[in-house]
Amino acid sequence: MTRNTLSSSLLFCMLSFSSLAETRIAVLDFELKDLTLAPGVPAEVQRTASIKPLLEQELKRAGYVVIAIPNQAQQTANSGVGYLFDHADAAAQLGKQFQADYILVGRLHKPSFLFAYLMGRLVKVEDGKLIGDYISESKGPNASLTIKAVESLTTKIDHDLERRYSPPPPAKLAH
Incomplete structure (x- = not known):
């Protein structure tokens, strides 16, 4: 292997690794869609507010760069409850303002007292395309x-x- 080939290969590997490490994701505040007979109780509002920081923590643990979008900017871009969740193009425009590669718009959907769904929509900021529509069930408060x-x-x-x-790994329960 020539010195130029080796240098080129090394440079390519470094650039490839650096591009992986630089995936930038903005996570918006999750909205609460509570369909129960007692909507918006403080415990549910608090649980909903806890989702964004927990998700950002896990994305950072995975090596993603988390981009902060100020609450005021999110509120300005949101023309009403659920607007950014339903309009990938508007979410992408917000993500562009803060140089994110992807933006995640989330909702805690609570149809019952027994369970709730964490819902997220991942949008590619460059073209406004929906990359994924995700749902994770959480039974009980x-x-x-x-966290799971x-x-x-x-x-x-x-x-x-x-x-x-x-x-x-799952936490071990103390006996």
């Missing part, structure tokens, strides 16, 4: 179940992107 649903959501997102995420 327990925080550990919400976030890990499941992260696995699904990563499957469509880089395939490098491994959720943490």
Whole structure:
């Protein structure tokens, strides 16, 4: 192997690795769609608010660069509840403003007191195309179940992107 070939191969590998490490994802605040007879109770509002930071943490653990979008910018782009969730093109425009490669718009859909669905839509910012539409079920309001649903959501997102995420092993229960 000549010196130029070796140098070219090494440079190509470094550039390939650096492009993998630089996938930039913006995660928007999750919206609560509570269809129960007691919608919007403080515990559900709090659980919904916990999803974004948990998801960002897991995406960072997988090696993605998480792009922060200020709440005010999200509110300005959102023409109403569910607008960004239903309009990939508008979500992509918001992501472009903050140099994200992808933007994830999420919702906690709660049709019952017994379970809820973490729903996420991943949009490629460059062309506004929907990359994935994900759902993870969470049975009950327990925080550990919400964390498991976030890990499941992260696995699904990563499957469509880089395939490098491994959720943490289940926690052992103390006896």
